[in-house]
Amino acid sequence: xxxxxxxxxxxxxxxxxxxxxxxxxxxxxxxxxxxxxxxxxxxxxxxxxxxxxxxxxxxxxxxxxxxxxx
Numbered sequence: 001x002x003x004x005x006x007x008x009x010x011x012x013x014x015x016x017x018x019x020x021x022x023x024x025x026x027x028x029x030x031x032x033x034x035x036x037x038x039x040x041x042x043x044x045x046x047x048x049x050x051x052x053x054x055x056x057x058x059x060x061x062x063x064x065x066x067x068x069x070x
Contacts, residue, residue, distance in 0.1 A: 002019060002022040002023045002026055002028060003022075004018050004019045004022055
């Protein structure tokens with residue numbers, strides 16, 4: 001649960017901005033959207049496999065960038 005406490009003389013806008021940032025970093029809204037509807041196990045496996053593939057591609061791209069710098 002995202003919890004922010006108001007500081008002395010802190011405006012509502014800055015408090016709301018801090019709260020939104022905290023909710024975003026905690027991934028609360030993403031989880032809410034993901035749990036909004038039932039997801040079949042086969043779809044869940046496909047989504048996880050695609051995420052793993054994206055992660056591998058990103059790490060390979062980072063490795064290529066580092067190799068070019070050297």
